[in-house]
Amino acid sequence: MPDTYHGWVAHDATSPLTFTTFQPKPFTETDVEVKVSHCGICGTDIHTLRSGWGPSDYPCVVGHEIVGTVVRIGDGVPTLASSPASREIRVGDRVGVGAQSMSCLRPDCEACADGQESYCTRMTGTYNGRYADKSKSYGGFATLWRGPAHFVCKIPDAIPSAEAAPLLCGGVTVFAPLRKYGAGKGKSVGIVGIGGLGHMGILFAKALGCDRVVAISRSSSKRKDAVEGLGADAFIATDEDKNWAKTYSRKLDLIICTVSSQNMPLSGYLRLLKTDGTFVQVGAPEQPLPPLRAFSLIQKGVKVTGSNIGSPEDIRQMLKLAAEKRVLPWIQKRPMADVNAALVDMHEGKARYRYVLYNDLGSSKL
Ligand SMILES: NC(=O)c1ccc[n+]([C@@H]2O[C@H](COP(=O)([O-])OP(=O)(O)OC[C@H]3O[C@@H](n4cnc5c(N)ncnc54)[C@H](OP(=O)(O)O)[C@@H]3O)[C@@H](O)[C@H]2O)c1
Ligand SMILES: [Zn+2]
Numbered sequence: 001m002p003d004t005y006h007g008w009v010a011h012d013a014t015s016p017l018t019f020t021t022f023q024p025k026p027f028t029e030t031d032v033e034v035k036v037s038h039c040g041i042c043g044t045d046i047h048t049l050r051s052g053w054g055p056s057d058y059p060c061v062v063g064h065e066i067v068g069t070v071v072r073i074g075d076g077v078p079t080l081a082s083s084p085a086s087r088e089i090r091v092g093d094r095v096g097v098g099a100q101s102m103s104c105l106r107p108d109c110e111a112c113a114d115g116q117e118s119y120c121t122r123m124t125g126t127y128n129g130r131y132a133d134k135s136k137s138y139g140g141f142a143t144l145w146r147g148p149a150h151f152v153c154k155i156p157d158a159i160p161s162a163e164a165a166p167l168l169c170g171g172v173t174v175f176a177p178l179r180k181y182g183a184g185k186g187k188s189v190g191i192v193g194i195g196g197l198g199h200m201g202i203l204f205a206k207a208l209g210c211d212r213v214v215a216i217s218r219s220s221s222k223r224k225d226a227v228e229g230l231g232a233d234a235f236i237a238t239d240e241d242k243n244w245a246k247t248y249s250r251k252l253d254l255i256i257c258t259v260s261s262q263n264m265p266l267s268g269y270l271r272l273l274k275t276d277g278t279f280v281q282v283g284a285p286e287q288p289l290p291p292l293r294a295f296s297l298i299q300k301g302v303k304v305t306g307s308n309i310g311s312p313e314d315i316r317q318m319l320k321l322a323a324e325k326r327v328l329p330w331i332q333k334r335p336m337a338d339v340n341a342a343l344v345d346m347h348e349g350k351a352r353y354r355y356v357l358y359n360d361l362g363s364s365k366l
């Protein structure tokens with residue numbers, strides 16, 4: 001296996017990515033190496049490439065919705081103490097990696113010991129992060145990916161690789177809070193922002209059996225897709241319907257907000273919650289959220305919280321549900337060589353609803 005990789009490298013916050021070499025982490029006995037067939041483009045890639053949340057660690061290779069074939073396994077993987085599921089990984093398997101590629105995995109870490117790796121204070125993101133040995137983490141806009149087997153999950157046969165990719169970050173980011181906060185029979189759920197995460201939020205809320213799923217978007221341009229295609233029971237266009245917050249007041253038990261900009265009518269969203277309802281912010285704007293009047297919280301005892309991706313076990317459970325209920329994201333496939341144009345289109349909100357880059361792997365059946 002080469003010790004120099006090829007991929008689409010960002011050198012600063014503004015220049016296009018260039019296809020060039022980079023140095024992956026040193027291969028260790030608990031790592032696997034994956035030939036990348038597909039990688040989704042997540043909103044986080046855009047924030048990171050332009051240093052939107054703070055300076056990124058260039059050179060940087062983004063992409064954390066990675067699917068491919070295992071081409072190498074470390075000697076310690078078949079007996080990996082931290083993850084029985086990862087012990088099953090074999091060369092030739094179709095696997096995926098999401099937005100996290102490492103955490104401390106120590107028994108005295110409350111988050112890791114509790115299976116909540118995405119809340120470990122020493123978590124390593126799949127890109128723009130550092131492993132314990134200080135080597136950099138590099139993502140999936142590349143031909144190969146290498147990293148800890150603990151964070152690699154097998155893809156069920158029923159899910160094609162291109163559709164599997166967006167599930168690994170976007171999918172689990174909405175699935176985990178939906179399940180944690182009780183989305184299911186008897187519940188009405190709102191999904192705000194019908195983009196990559198949001199459209200999967202509608203699909204998973206329906207798959208979990210919610211009574212009513214309400215899509216909340218800025219305009220009505222996505223109404224038809226949301227209601228007729230994704231299965232939403234109602235649609236709110238917040239920039240068009242002046243009275244939306246009043247009309248739909250106290251109708252929802254749970255809201256998952258995927259909005260990536262700080263320009264959002266947050267108090268209006270909270271009005272949609274019933275008493276004791278829960279609002280979960282998963283979108284990560286680069287600026288602070290809008291201010292809130294205390295009465296937005298006081299008058300109904302609502303809870304406002306956030307959620308960070310999902311654990312490897314969350315990913316496995318989500319993939320199982322997706323395979324059983326055929327929850328497949330709506331994707332548009334683009335060759336990885338078109339990555340710069342795809343990033344521009346993603347930034348302009350043109351994706352319907354997730355771009356998935358693919359590598360031309362010749363005769364591979366992936
Ligand atoms: N918490 C986590 O673990 C986690 C994981 C993955 C991603 N994220 C974050 O989640 C956010 C969404 O990611 P995504 O991949 O779903 O992105 P996306 O496909 O671009 O979707 C974002 C949606 O936000 C809505 N929006 C509202 N105001 C907007 C504005 N001014 N500009 C652009 N969009 C606006 C749009 O929905 P409408 O057109 O329907 O209004 C848009 O489709 C990003 O901030 C990303 O970093 C967080
Ligand atoms: Zn930890």
Ligand SMILES: [Zn+2]
Pocket residue numbers: 042043044045064099169170
């Ligand atoms: Zn992501």
